[in-house]
Amino acid sequence: MEKFDAVVVGAGPAGAAAATTMARAGLSVVLVERGEYPGAKNVMGGVMYGRMAAEVVPEFWTQGAPIERVVVEERIWLATDDSAVSVSHRSPKGAYHPDGCPNAFTVLRAKWDRWFAQKAEEAGALLVPGTTVEDVLWQDGRVAGVRTGREEGDLHADVVVLCDGVNSALVERARLRDHPVEPHQLALGVKEVVGLPPEVIEGRFNVERGQGVTIEIYGAVTRGMSGYGFLYTNHDSVSVGVGVLVSHLMRTRIPPYELLEGLKQHPLVRPLLAGGETLEYSAHAIPEGGWRAMPKLYGDGVLVAGDAAMMVNGLHREGSNLAMTAGRLAGETVVEAKQRGDFSARTLSLYAAKLEESFVLKDLRKYRDLPELAERRPDLFGTFAELANLAAHEMLTVDGLPKRDKQRKIWREVTRRKPLWGLARDLYEVWRAVR
């Protein structure tokens, strides 16, 4: 019976990072992927972070990585149905770290994941695509491999690293979670990739070749549900999408594709996409339960990383970077366990300690109360967007009314919609959840 040092389930950012790290240290690694190629099943809005990718593949930006555009400007819109207050930051120079590594860049996951997993193969990992893992194998009370859907498809290993994405059934099979994920701990994102010529994108978004823009849209576009819309520029397409909590979709009964259509038809969005052709529609669940909803991160002979472990920082739209870091730390942990010749939970707990030291658990812990607030108060973004637009519109409308009177009018309008104490309480709640 052939036995590997490690089996990694899922060739996304977490799995490829784990496999690369272990293979580079000389371990025998199988990377199992259920898609016909890595990325075939994977979707995200589209922003990837360079620092964490470079910790897995140094100087990746010089090695033909499928970077769409380097983000030089980030915009946040607080939108009503037909207007928005916009906040933005633009810094073409600040878009790169001092060593030339891009800070944030857009990707299309079917392309990026394929390339990233190839790096694991180059490091010596055996990539097995087109193969679904159905269960974990047990031996003497510890995880000892996986059962795949293939004929005689058992793979035996000292360690299994679960990177099989959101709603991982294997996390439960490996006894790392004993309660199911709840609807308020999950968002559904829907997206279209809209093809446009590069020069049209550059004109509309005011960037040069290779530069990109991100826009996150809060307020009316989610129709009273917690979440946000987004526009991300790729080389010759724009990713436009919206993500909202599943619990809110269940209550409102608004079909997600209608939500997306509404976003595309928004008066501020429509001109940016005009004439474009939809190349692909996509949808994927996003784990939004945060720190409180995470499974146990390790057991005897098993580790879990990425979406499978709820590693998403929704407020900062980060996830793939947490996944790459967690995958790498899982890989490093297994390398140390191999040196000790001990793959028990006690040794593998080193993984949790490494994560605690990193931004991954520090950030998730910082925002641990945010998911509950998002579930309970879907009205917050809509209300604040409305008030901000009301104030901006009044101050910018030149109609002969003296400014002091305008201020009074705004104040009256604001407090009519939202009593002062309510406004103060809301702000305090938000502050408490993000401080």
Place this chain on the structure above:
Amino acid sequence: MELRGPSRVEEKLYTLRWKHDRTSHIAITDPRTCADRCGDEWRRPCTTFCPAKVYEWDPEQARIVVAYENCVECTTCLVGCPYRVIDWRPPRGGFGIQYRYG
């Protein structure tokens, strides 16, 4: 200004590519729950939250009809079914949705 492109979900699904398996990877484990309880209590949310319109209520048969060929494997139904009677498993290796962009 006109926005070309698919506005209905059926048209959106035309942009996708699948490798279809002959058998369904989705099963409703207790169809009577959909008929007897979910209609009154939740109005069968799978028929609206599924982004690929996999689930449709057939009033004549009084059951949910599952168009598994449309499934984009987002996994929302695993969590969004109020009674957890949707048994969704990943399609067999290599089958199912094949995103070209993602």
